Every structure is written in structure tokens, then in C-alpha cells.
Amino acid sequence: MNNRYLPIPPLFFFFFIILHYASCQLPPSQLTTMTNLRELLQTTTNNNSKWNSSSQDLTNPCSWTGVLCNPNNSFITGLSLSSFSLFSIKDASSWSSRVCGIETLETLDVSNNQLAVIAHPLLSSCGGLKVLNFSNNMLSGNIPSFQISLELLDLSHNSLHGVIPDQITELVNLSVLDLSYNQLNGPIPSSIDQLSKLQQLLLSENILSGSIPSEIGHLSKLQQLILSVNNLTGEIPPPIAQITTLKRFSANYNGFTGSIPQGITRYLSNLDLSYNMLTGPVPSDLLSQPNLLTVDLSFTVLYLSTC
Structure with missing residues (x-):
């Protein structure tokens, strides 16, 4: 007797369908949370059209604009309220x-709003949050202390002031830190090398002063270092040339002095040191690197001779 095509018992088939259906629904707690959040946003903002009941399935928040769920829609992984x-x-x-x-x-994006504060629960109670984007808001005051393990923190395009606190270097899982377009002053913390997983450090358009700490050269995974439009001074530390992963280094519109380190373009694709007070000869290997695409040294004071 050939048993390859034994019929599936109807009860088993029904049970399988029920299990499959149940696995594709949010847990009741998350459904309740999303319903409450939607009601709160409707009563406290002027624009609730993105979660309007006439265009959204209220029983399925995974279908709502900006809500990200896992592949079978059994739990929420991200919210974009941009x-x-x-x-x-x-x-x-x-x-x-x-x-x-x-x-x-894991991901919360509230960019492009007019929020003035980062509420305390987002600083300490979102234990699983890895990505937090508060860019293009109205944040002011000092950078707050975070007690959560973030991998990406974007506070750019706000009005934050004060210094970059040493505490921020305790976020050791950060791969992206964007503090650009604020009013931050003071130095770049020398403890920045504690962020050993950092791939992008974006600090442009602030009022940062002092020199680049040589410890930045310990960031062995850094791909982008953007320090443009600040009040940074001193010499460009030679250890930057030793970061084998670094592809873009922009430090234009600052007050850097001294000479350009030998080998600075060894691994770079893009270098911008324009509008500084650099002096000395142009390194002989500056333009000979195979991966180099652009170099901008305009409005600097350099000798035409090579090393």
C-alpha cells in the first residue's frame, strides 16, 4: 500500500490554520498599547491623518504608516513617527x-517634528531600543544621559548646547553618533576611543573648540569622521592616517594649523581640509592613493613643494 499521499485529518488541518493565524497577530498587550498611543496622538497633535481610522485597519497596527513588525507580524520592531x-x-x-x-x-524615529525634550522613559526604560532618531526637532539644553544600549543615536539639527559629555562614550555599542548642526561647545572628549564599534562620528556645524584628540586613531572601525565648521584648532593628529577603515574625513572651516600628516589619504576616498590655516609642504603621497576620489585643500596655506 502506498502511504505517500495519506489524507490530512480535517481536525489537524483546522488546528494548523488556527495556529498559523494566531502567530500572525500582535500580542494583546502590544495591540492595546498601539490603540492607546493612537488615541493619545489624536488628542494631542494637530495631524492624525497618518493613523486615521478611515484609512487604517485598527485591528492590525502592523499595517499603519511607520509601524515596522517582524516578518510574520507577531510583534513590533520599529516605529517611525517622522x-x-x-x-x-x-x-x-x-x-x-x-x-x-x-x-x-528596537527602532524609534521621531525626526522632523517640534519636540522640545527627550522624555525620561526614552532615556532609561526602553531596554531593547537600539536606534533613536531625534533629528530635526527643537531640543535644547545639554545632551541628556542615556541608560539604554543604543547602536545609533541621531540628535542632529537641534539647538543642543554645552559640552559633549564623557557619559556619551559609555554607549559602547554605538556605531553611529550624529550630533551635527547644534550649538555644542568645548572639546571632543578624549574618551571617545571607548566607542570601539563606532563607524560614523558626525560633529559638524557646532562650536567645538580645542584639538582633535589623538585617541580618535584607536577607532579601528571608523568609516566617516566629519568635523566641518567648528572652532577646532591645533594639528591634525597623525594617528588618523592609521585608521584602515576610514573612507571620508572632513575637517573644513576650522582653525587647524601645522602640516598635513604623511599618509593621511592612504585609505581615504574623500578628504576635505579646506578653509584652515595649514602650512608646510604637501605630502608626497597625498594624491597617489588608489581609492582616492576627491581632495579639497582650497583656502589653506601650503607650500607647493612636496615632502
Whole structure:
């Protein structure tokens, strides 16, 4: 007797369908959280059209604009509330507590709004959060202390001031740190080398002063170092030339002096040191590197002779 095509018992088939259906639904706690969050945003912002009931399936938040779920829609992994007109939320802790109640949340993007504060729950209670994007808001004051393990932190295009705190270098899992387009002053922390996983360090358009700490040369995974438009001074530290992963280094519009380190373009694709006060001869190997695409040394004072 050939048993290859034994019929599937109807009860087993029904049971399989029920299990499959159940696995594709959010847990009741996340469904409740999203429903409450939607109601809160509707009552505290001027624009709730992105989560409007007439165009959204209220029983399936995974279909809502900006909601990211795992492949079978059984839990939420990310929220993008970018350009949601978040500016009149009366109780920031209330909505952020709801967001942090989603224990599987890894990504939160609230960029392009008019938020003035990062509420405390986002600093300490979102234990699984890896990506936090608060760019293009109205943040002011000092950079807050984070007690969560982030991999990407974007606070660019705000009005933050004060110094870059040493505490930020305790976020040892960071691969991207973007603090550009703020009003930060003071030095780049010498403890920056604690961020051993850092791939992008973006600090342009601030009022940072002092020199580049030589410890930056210990960031062995760094790919982009952008320091443009600050008040940085001193010499460009030679250890930067030893970062084998570094592809882009921009430090234009600063007050750097001294000579360009030998071998600075060894691994680079793009170098911009324009609008500085550099002196000395042009390194003989500056333009001979195979991966080099662009070099901008305009408005610097360099000898025409080579080393």
C-alpha cells in the first residue's frame, strides 16, 4: 500500500490554520498599547491623518504608516513617527511610556517634528531600543544621559548646547553618533576611543573648540569622521592616517594649523581640509592613493613643494 499521499485529518488541518493565524497577530498587550498611543496622538497633535481610522485597519497596527513588525507580524520592531506634527504633546512621558511599553521595540524615529525634550522613559526604560532618531526637532539644553544600549543615536539639527559629555562614550555599542548642526561647545572628549564599534562620528556645524584628540586613531572601525565648521584648532593628529577603515574625513572651516600628516589619504576616498590655516609642504603621497576620489585643500596655506 502506498502511504505517500495519506489524507490530512480535517481536525489537524483546522488546528494548523488556527495556529498559523494566531502567530500572525500582535500580542494583546502590544495591540492595546498601539490603540492607546493612537488615541493619545489624536488628542494631542494637530495631524492624525497618518493613523486615521478611515484609512487604517485598527485591528492590525502592523499595517499603519511607520509601524515596522517582524516578518510574520507577531510583534513590533520599529516605529517611525517622522513628520507626525508632534509638537503639542502635553505629557511627553505619557506617550514615551507607551512606546517603551513595547518590549520588542528596537527602532524609534521621531525626526522632523517640534519636540522640545527627550522624555525620561526614552532615556532609561526602553531596554531593547537600539536606534533613536531625534533629528530635526527643537531640543535644547545639554545632551541628556542615556541608560539604554543604543547602536545609533541621531540628535542632529537641534539647538543642543554645552559640552559633549564623557557619559556619551559609555554607549559602547554605538556605531553611529550624529550630533551635527547644534550649538555644542568645548572639546571632543578624549574618551571617545571607548566607542570601539563606532563607524560614523558626525560633529559638524557646532562650536567645538580645542584639538582633535589623538585617541580618535584607536577607532579601528571608523568609516566617516566629519568635523566641518567648528572652532577646532591645533594639528591634525597623525594617528588618523592609521585608521584602515576610514573612507571620508572632513575637517573644513576650522582653525587647524601645522602640516598635513604623511599618509593621511592612504585609505581615504574623500578628504576635505579646506578653509584652515595649514602650512608646510604637501605630502608626497597625498594624491597617489588608489581609492582616492576627491581632495579639497582650497583656502589653506601650503607650500607647493612636496615632502
